[in-house]
Amino acid sequence: MSIQDDINIYGKRRVLYAIITLTIFLYLGRLYQLQYIYADEYGKKSEENSIRTIPKEPIRGYVYDRRGRLVVDNRPAFTVSIMPFEFDKRNTDLLASILQVEPAYVRERVKKGEQYNRFVPAKVKRDIDFKILSALEEYRDQLPGVDYQIESKRYYTTPARASHILGYTKEISETQLKSLGEGYTQGDVAGATGLEAQYESALRGQKGAEFSTVNVRGQVVGRFDNGKHDVPSVEGDDLLLTMDFSLQTLAESLFADKRGALIAIDPQNGGILAMLSKPDYDLSLFSGVTPAEIWHSLNTDEAHPLFNRATLTRYPPGSTFKMILAAAALENKIVSPSWRITCGGSFRMGNKIFKDEHVHGSVDMVDAIKRSCNVYFYQLMLKVGLDSWSEYGSKFGFGKPTGVDIYEENPGLLPTTEWMNKRYGENGWTRGFLPSLGIGQGELGVTPLQMALYAMALGNKGHYYRPHAVQGIIRKATHDTVKIAHDQRTISLKEDTWRVIREGMRGVVQEPGGTGGLARVKGVESGGKTGTAQNPHGKSHAWYIGFAPFENPKIAIVAMVENVGYGGSFAAPIAGMCIEQYLYGRLIRFDKDVQAKSPIAQSSLTKEKNITSSSQAKTPGVH
Amino acid sequence: MTSYFREHIDFTTGLTTLALVVVGLISIYSATFDAHASDVSVKQLMFAGIGLLILVVMTFLPFKLLQFISYPSYFLSILLLVSVLILGKTVSGSTSWFNLGAFRLQPSEFTKITTALALATYLSRTDVNLQRFNNLAVATGIVLLPTALIMMQPDTGTAMIYAGMFVPVLYWGGATKFTLLSVVAPVAAAVAALFGITPFFITVIVMGLLIYITKENRILAAVVFSATVLVGISVQFIYEGLKPYQQKRIATFLDPNADPLGAGYNVLQSKVAIGSGGLLGKGLLHGSQTQLNFIPEQWTDFIFCVIGEEFGFIGAAVVLGLFVTLLLRGVRLGSIVKNKYGSTLAIAITAIFAVHVFMNVGMSVGLLPVVGVPLPFLSYGGSALLTNMVMIGILMNLYSNRKEY
The missing domain is CATH 3.90.1310.10 (Penicillin-binding protein 2a (Domain 2))
Incomplete structure (x- = not known):
């Protein structure tokens, strides 16, 4: 049967045609109403509607x-x-x-x-x-x-x-x-x-x-x-920062005409007390619109003022690195602390001559640290070997990022056997490369921040806190201070190892013949180590790392001045003044009767602790 | 050669479709211009390309094959609907998607075609007579099964398409006026009940009179009438049990001004957009309502506003003209196709398009409630566009084979 046999088919078609046409006409009528009759009204609404x-x-x-x-x-x-x-x-x-x-x-x-x-x-x-x-x-x-x-x-x-x-x-x-x-x-x-x-x-x-x-x-x-x-x-x-801006201000003034970096850190928790990289720039240049000329001059300045030397630049650490080698030797019982050598001012290995600054005569480990004898550490490095040395370097956080909460950082470079094989080929390097590494030269590269943490760990006998500049976030809604937890680890060395290397560092500052006497602070015993790092850019970089007081230190510090010469002459005094500022709250070296006053450091530190904990209640009286 | 094409290719349908797809792409481009959704028009363009290919394939598919796959494809799509309920991805409260890598597939779209195919196959059997109760029951079952599954997703809009398709097909297939009334009356009572007591009573009285006039059997008439009343009353109870957003949609339809920043927002903004377009429109990309994205996701269900605002009354009338051409052409095809299967299928597909167009445009101009029904060829949506292209392909296939029995 064909569909057309249904006699109604054309009638039904008419009905469907009608429904479709009528509906469309109804809609057209509605559109006409909206778009013609009420167009002005809706047009106005649409204008008003522009929210x-x-x-x-x-x-x-x-x-x-x-x-x-x-x-x-x-x-x-x-x-x-x-x-x-x-x-x-x-x-x-x-x-x-x-x-x-x-x-x-x-x-x-x-x-x-x-x-x-x-x-x-x-x-x-x-x-x-x-x-x-x-x-x-x-x-x-x-x-x-x-x-x-x-x-x-x-x-x-x-x-x-x-x-x-x-x-x-x-x-x-x-x-x-x-x-x-x-x-x-x-x-x-x-x-x-x-x-x-x-x-x-x-x-x-x-x-x-x-x-x-x-x-x-x-x-x-x-x-x-x-x-x-x-x-x-x-x-x-x-x-809420861990930084102390009085210390920061002093540190910056001490670096006014210098290039380099300084970091002070709280050895009790890893909080950064001060951090500078010089040359720097005025932040207020960036607060509004920064004119293109200023951008251009900052970016093209050969001294790289925008670059944070404290965390981004890799420097050779020089003699400041010697405690790593001492720790590796003592921990592995390669030598005893009383092992002595006689320093004649240089060390000969094959046809290579490694120099020293002075003729130190007969020195043991404590002496070698105190007087920074290179010959002692050239020989010690050959005994300890690369693997053990880099193992202890790694324990102290070298060759890897510190995890600091300041944007970017350079992991540095701590040579290992694997690295040397890759760099020079398995047979491309010899033991002749080792003595330089032993005194913190050669391929070794560290950031000032890593050095500050190294000083911190030496000061507090192995508590390695993640460095940070922010201790808490003050929530605006509640005025609560949310403390930020920072992880930590422990570098476990034998008590005797700590004693020997720390004794050497005490000697550096406190004893006659120590290379860091200029870092001495009246009324406070401290430990430190100088470094004078040779580099291809000119005069040596002056290094000083230290911590004070000697027992339960409140501050660990690193000062590094580029291309000036001896660490003991240029970096140590800066570090000393910073320690003084932080522990006493001001510079006391120009006072007459210092001895009469005991360090007010303790009391000032307690006071500031009170402030930080009371900030939990409300934003401390500013705005 | 030319005469072969003229004889076998329905150029009117083909070109009208093409015109609608182009208008759709332009509107989607405009609606998404500033809405951070620029990839939308590119995707749609891609689907349009695939769709055209499918259209051509469907047009030249052997007619017998189409008939042959009707039932299997119906059962397959039912299977898909069941599995989407179990495995599908929930988008804005409704589980109707399959995730296929970068694309999501909506089986309820394709099921429209397979249901039409199955219904046409069943009704074209010589031993089927819609005046007989059990035949009517089977036909109802074919439509009700996917409808129920889609309601469970829940996707009210799509479910209503099936109901909207069923009535014209019954009418075309020779159901009596009374049969049609027994389907329509309860639905009418249900809708009226939402408007309040008075509209409900008026509807019940009118429906009662119509049932009385067309009745063939007193008992059956009484059953249908009581069903109508019962459905109307129970709608009130169902309304109470609806999800708040569904209630809100209904309430908003009844009075869009009541809550202009809530659910009524779309309706009001849509009317403002269309109204402010005026006779000639504001021009492409110059509709301030469209460009300011006052209507969220305008490129889906509210695409008609873009046309109304940017191309004005003239533009909207042209689009409606294209649709009316397509629909009338479809009905005419139903009447000239020699075999019953093809005829029923043509009416079913035309009815699907008609319900989409009427519901979507009615919603956009504020004459019908907001239910998520896309405007064919214009709204953004890959599954919908492909489905529509397949359906046009089938219509063109039927035209090509219209003289076969």
Whole structure:
């Protein structure tokens, strides 16, 4: 049977045709009603409907030092923005002349904003001065889509720069925009280096939004729904540092005309007390808009001021490394502490001659450390061998990252047999390479930070804490200080080993004939070691590592001055003054009757401990 | 050669479809322009390409083969629906997706076709007569099984498509007015019940009168009438038991102004978008509503707003014109195809398209409640686009073979 045999088929078809046509006509009628009869009304609604979201930048968290002093503050700054959709491109030249920038720059920012979202204001210029602001206000009616917002910029309260450790904030790059993800838009500012970058998520806070009703010309008609839907921004959390900015300030002044690095660390917990890398730069250059010339000059400066030498540069440690070799020898019972050699000023191996600075005569291990006898350690290195030496170097944290909470670091280089085989080929190196390593020269490369931790571990007999500059985060919402737990490990050496190498280090500072006498601090016994590291860049690097007081040290320190000469002459006095500043709270060496006063260090340290623990209750009296 | 093509290829259907796909791609491009979803239009373009290929394949598929695979494909899709319930991925509260690497597959889309195929196969049997109760029951069962499975996902919109397809097919297949009424009356009562007591009573009275006029058997008439009343009353109870978002959708439909920032937001914004488009529209990429993304995920169910806002009344009318061409052409095909299977299939497929278009546009212009039903060829969605292309391919195949028995 064919379907057409159904006599009703054409009748049914008519019914279906009618239903379809009628429904479509009903919809057309509705469209006509919406789009013709009520078009004006809906058109108006659609205009009113333009709700503009104005992002509210959160106030970035503050930074306090260990005594609760505010070191990084915020100041208001005005930022000009353009909403690309509303901006009339014919006004580019006018706007550029008001903002005192090139028209091409404005064009580029608008273009970038367009690519991101034509309805989101793109920031064009940060931190404009009052003159620009008033000019902008004057031309406002002629510049639809141009607006300004109040943002905060960083303000540094102390004379210390601490450039590398604090770090700066910067407008985020496109790659960062992708990696940071949610909550960031083009033109936002984020931590770029140092603690600002490392603790970005804590410091930043949360963006808020204000909803305004805007007419077609982009003028704000009013708050949308009386601001009922506005989302307030959430202030960023504050950082409570382990740093002591009095010490930082002094350390920086001592390095005023030098290149190098200094790190002071609390041997009780690994908290960084001071860290500098010289030359440095003024962080406030980065707080607003950084002019291209400044960027250029900082980037092209042959002294690399942007580079954090304290964590990123690999230096030969020189004689400061000798305690590693001593520890390896004593632990493996290769020699006893009383093993002696006679130093004639040089050591001959085959046709190679290894030099020493002086003729030390007959020396045992304690003497060799104290007077920094190279010949002793050349010979000791040949007895100990590369494997055992690098094993103990690794125990003290060399050749690997320290895990510090300051952005980037270099792991350094601790040569091992495997490494030497790779570098020179299995038969390409001989025992002749060893003596240099034994006195901290050759391939060995360390960062000043690793040296500070080495000093810390020598001072507290093997407690190796992860170094950190932030001890806690002060939550804005609750004012609680959330302490950050930092892991630790123990380098276990025999008590006798500790005794011998530490005795050598005590001799360096405290005894006549020690190379580090200039690090001596009145009223406090301390231990240390000097180093004078030869390098291909000119005069030797001057090193000093130390800790004080000798028992239960409160500070471990490393000072490294590039290309000046003897560690004992150039680095030791700087370290000494820093120890003095930290333990006494000021420099006492110019006082007349020092002996009469006992060190006030204890009391000042207790006081500051009270402050940090009381900060749990509230942000210590600043803002 | 030319005459062969004219005889065998339904150019009207083909070109109309192509035009709709192009309009869809443009609208999706515009809707996603500033919504950080630029890959959406690229994906859709890719699906359109695959879809065209499938359309061609379906057009030239041997007609007998289509008939042959009807039942197996139906059972396969039922199997898929069951397994998606067990294994599927939950997207915004509804389990209807299969994850196939980068793509997600929605079996409920393809099931539309297989249900139409199975229904057409069953109804074209010479021994089947829709006036007989048990034949009607089997036909109802074929449609009800996937409907129930999809309701469980739950995907109300898609489930309603099946119901919407069933009535025209019954009508076409020769069911009596009374039979049709016994399907329609309870549904009408249920919808009316949501509006309140008065609309419910009016509907019950009207339906009662119609049942009385068309009745063939008093007892059956009484059963249908009481079913209508019972369904209406129980809807009230079911409504209480609905998930809050479902309740809200219904309440919003009844009064979109009540909660403009909540569930009514889409409806209101959609009307504002369309209304503000005016006669000629604001121009591509210049619809402030569309570009400001006032309507979330506009490129899916609310794509018609983009057309209304950016191309105005003229643009919307052209799109509706394209759809009406497609639908009338489908009905006409139903009446000229010689064999019953093809005829029923043509009506079923046309009905599926019709329900989609009517529900989606009705929702966008604020005449129908917001249920997630995509606009064929225009809304973003790979599974839906492929399904629609297969269905057009089948229509073109039927046209090509219309003279065969």
